[in-house]
Amino acid sequence: MRNPDNTPEPLFEVAEFGSFELFSPHVDATVWFFKDLLGMVETERSGDSVFLRGWEDPYKHTLKITERDTAGMGYAGWRTTSKQALERRVRAIEQTGLGRGWVEGECGVGAAYEFALPDGAVQRLNWEVDYYEPPEQAQSRLLNRVQRRPLTGVPIKAIDHLNLMAGDVTANKEFCAEVLGFRLSEHIVMSDDVEAGAWMRLQTRSHDVAFTKDATGVGGRLHHVAFLYGNSQHLNDACDVLTDHGLELEAGPAHHGISQAEFLYVFEPGGNRIELVGQLGYQVHDPSFEPITWKQDTLDNAIIWYGAPLPAEFDTYGTPNVLPTAYRTPNGYIAAEMRAIHGV
């Protein structure tokens, strides 16, 4: 029986990936992408920012889109399992020297403690939230449903997970495990024992955050933020709509080995890579789940279970972009042309 007796008990203090700030040099087009095509609901505009949520997201916002000259991320927000857990985690972060202090709440997310991961990617931790209260015409007859399914586009349900390009995967992984209580689900260990990727979970999702090696060496960049459909047909519908509107599809729909999830990678008009998750991968209910280790000889199956291989730029393109030359996705579409056609 595989049941270590003397391991320390797991920490259940961070509950979920709750909010994310995305920088876009083309905010109108980015908002059109998320609202008109993917059916997200706008809940607030303030300053340079537009706040959105998926129709099953319970809070007032999960996605904040902010105008900036360069694509990339502002911060990723995580919600703790209780007020007390927040206080304990803040103390633990402070001891690492990576804490930055408290910031004010915004659009339904309460006061948050800001800190950086070892690579510099900015994170926030909070407990307090405001729940979304739909206007009367969007209220559902189902009491356990936040709002009615939108009648716009191919509506994504909720924010899902975050993937960061890391200069040092192991350093970020260890910080998340030790300071925040993330559990490792899968990782890639190359022949030189260097970790090329780590997928970590909070509750039952196979991963809430992933760190993948930034092949450019820069690190601390956004690889992608993911949103959930939870079924294949909706992902196929999204592929159809995005293709027919001239969006740049990078890869998919196909199935990863790691996580077993069905994915699409598409560039939103601001240049950030967005993942849309079709059929969910595996869920972890097993409390003694042993992390999976992929090595060079099994790597192909890890990345792609079935479907076509990923383009080489999957390992080098992130936001902010540091590639010296333009990256054209395999479907050959061009964002500037697409924006011109749709006037966004």
Next chain:
Amino acid sequence: MRNPDNTPEPLFEVAEFGSFELFSPHVDATVWFFKDLLGMVETERSGDSVFLRGWEDPYKHTLKITERDTAGMGYAGWRTTSKQALERRVRAIEQTGLGRGWVEGECGVGAAYEFALPDGAVQRLNWEVDYYEPPEQAQSRLLNRVQRRPLTGVPIKAIDHLNLMAGDVTANKEFCAEVLGFRLSEHIVMSDDVEAGAWMRLQTRSHDVAFTKDATGVGGRLHHVAFLYGNSQHLNDACDVLTDHGLELEAGPAHHGISQAEFLYVFEPGGNRIELVGQLGYQVHDPSFEPITWKQDTLDNAIIWYGAPLPAEFDTYGTPNVLPTAYRTPNGYIAAEMRAIHGV
């Protein structure tokens, strides 16, 4: 902001519904149902019992089928989040006077502490497990997959949840909440303030256990045990196969309001009601999720979101059966005829 400051922190000590013993007066036919039609994998036979698992179940068994004159349940097994959590929960159970003591492990489930719910339904709590190790010809190329997808029937993935018919819903609910740390997701409160049903979760599943009012007043009986497909097409395939083999389908495929899950209820040849879950309902990642209360005026939507109403016997038929007259499911098929046709 809805964030109670002074609530006690949640307990994360029971992780999952891990195993279940089903009594059948027609073991061969029951095993044929789960193996040949639903693609479960047999891992052991011993004494009067056959041990099975779904192809994504990580352990050596999740379902134990035992020969008995009367249909019903043996016990439901729950796995804790750690060895220490098991010890703490056993102490808590002992204090309630409902403990029955330790029982030996069987087929990959280690030593377990047995106890009864207030209604008498037998439960077990364990930590130690053995993982399933597939024979070579069933090993998957995917390292995070327990085994290859079976080539038999319409293979269910895993055990999902348990529904018990309770004489006193509230007493069972309170025991599970206070002693075991289950969180209430939804409940039905009738006009006389009596709870007619309670759906409770451990991790992110909308419910791992449900108690529904036994309209016969008996209580402590099995309403159904549920297995997971996680998508609509497989549930449709199962409906087709089960119908064409003459199984008694009671209700569905349709969508519950409560949990939002897509369901089928079918009687396995031994007479127990089995639920097959198609598309998953909602998941709870929100740590301050407020339980949903359904009352008489919203009850119809709670039970059926869309699809046909349930038959009246849904509230009275359970196993062991106490109905004075035969209960014929709406599709009119008869188990004895079905067993004769298929020779099981």
Next chain:
Amino acid sequence: MRNPDNTPEPLFEVAEFGSFELFSPHVDATVWFFKDLLGMVETERSGDSVFLRGWEDPYKHTLKITERDTAGMGYAGWRTTSKQALERRVRAIEQTGLGRGWVEGECGVGAAYEFALPDGAVQRLNWEVDYYEPPEQAQSRLLNRVQRRPLTGVPIKAIDHLNLMAGDVTANKEFCAEVLGFRLSEHIVMSDDVEAGAWMRLQTRSHDVAFTKDATGVGGRLHHVAFLYGNSQHLNDACDVLTDHGLELEAGPAHHGISQAEFLYVFEPGGNRIELVGQLGYQVHDPSFEPITWKQDTLDNAIIWYGAPLPAEFDTYGTPNVLPTAYRTPNGYIAAEMRAIHGV
């Protein structure tokens, strides 16, 4: 070998169900149902009528909604396989005495010859059509696609088939077979040798028209007109949206035995029964396909393969309605309330 040598060769002169006029006492609400919820595209308004098409319908309209005090149908339009075939069919109809003469074309459907079925239901036959030409912002990048998938509601693809309530099923069936060349796919023959239903096809669809016995004896009424999704998930999405907007769902989603199609029956706000087809049933490519005969003892499987039984009013409610008392669908929703909520 089952290959009759001396049977006359089949007639291929009527190609498809091309257009349909629906009467509604609540045109605005009916149009909202088809446009906002089901994503049909409005192409013209003229007089009391609004013209719509599904996004894969190639012609300028397939559905004409006309204001009338009473729900029901105007006419059903059928397109021939050639101009010469139209001329031959008109001559054949004229010989039956049921011809009514030529009527002018409208909204992309050219001049048509109008006639009545034996029961009085009005039909039209035409050859000339205008194809839909989408505005620039709806043009697809796919040359074989009429337009881009709409971003509104749960868009149905196309008109599918027609079901009429007949006083005399056999008379209508024979007219369609002999005069128009429809082939019988399935029929129900009761113990008194009376046909209770007949499903007839033109090309590969299991049926383009069905006649079912009007249990009230009136006949010549609309049972339902059907629209196509062609997959289960879209039908499920439609069920969800329609339920949450308070539409009256009568039956489904479930699977008919006859045709094997997955169906939903819903009343549009004007009171007409509409079928939405999810997963297609079987297709007939076999040129010597023998019609299926269902009798009393197999009738249950014919009507419902799996899913709940149909309500009794399925055999008596049609439009115009002749029931003496209000017919409330099983989900208990009320059209007038729904219209008030949505202001349509």
Next chain:
Amino acid sequence: MRNPDNTPEPLFEVAEFGSFELFSPHVDATVWFFKDLLGMVETERSGDSVFLRGWEDPYKHTLKITERDTAGMGYAGWRTTSKQALERRVRAIEQTGLGRGWVEGECGVGAAYEFALPDGAVQRLNWEVDYYEPPEQAQSRLLNRVQRRPLTGVPIKAIDHLNLMAGDVTANKEFCAEVLGFRLSEHIVMSDDVEAGAWMRLQTRSHDVAFTKDATGVGGRLHHVAFLYGNSQHLNDACDVLTDHGLELEAGPAHHGISQAEFLYVFEPGGNRIELVGQLGYQVHDPSFEPITWKQDTLDNAIIWYGAPLPAEFDTYGTPNVLPTAYRTPNGYIAAEMRAIHGV
């Protein structure tokens, strides 16, 4: 109105693609692929051949697998719409000088007239058939169903279409149109006015046969024969099972622009390319459907609507194979290893 008055009336004399002979140097492995993994039903063995059918194929066989040293096709069989139509088509073929005379029937397909296409690919035309009569334990309760859904593998429904590599696309297209009455649905016309591909239909399927330019110049070879699922989930299940058994997947699942169908290309263990069709593409009910012409500037969308580009060998690999060097599919699996693992 687009309605040519003076065009000759269409010919409806060939009904369907009814049977196909596949050559395999590894018959046992090929039969294992079609039976154990794809759930086809074996109906006869005779000489070097094994006869199979999909569970919805009405006839005694649709696929004949014959042992030969070299992969490739024996013949493709087509069924006429009547006995008289067969006689007329035979006379028409005889006039072209490509007729080869009558051959005896086999396994439910009656006497057939054999002929060659201009490129030499052998075809047969027949009218008489025997219908499959399932053994008692496979009989369905549904009268319109040939047999129960098999409980083996991921069962494909039926044979679907044929794709031949042509030295001269136009010559084959014109023969099929003029002599057999196939209608052109789509074609590719390159800048030098040479046709690079032609997709032709008999009834409503977007195509029953396709001719694509053999980039090696050889022609008369098998590109692929296709089998139908008709929905995405079953195709995904097949991908999963085929990948996990080590089969060589070449491309997909993805969506073609031409035909809009969802495809997978996989090499069966004998080396022939097999297409599995997921979600159906468009159907043609419109009797004046104008063929779609794709040119160099729209070709990318024609080949792939969304999903990854096809490998270069898609245009050069066919059976019999004429490539000088081994062709390894993108998933890197090797047929000989796969056969060794599974002992076939």
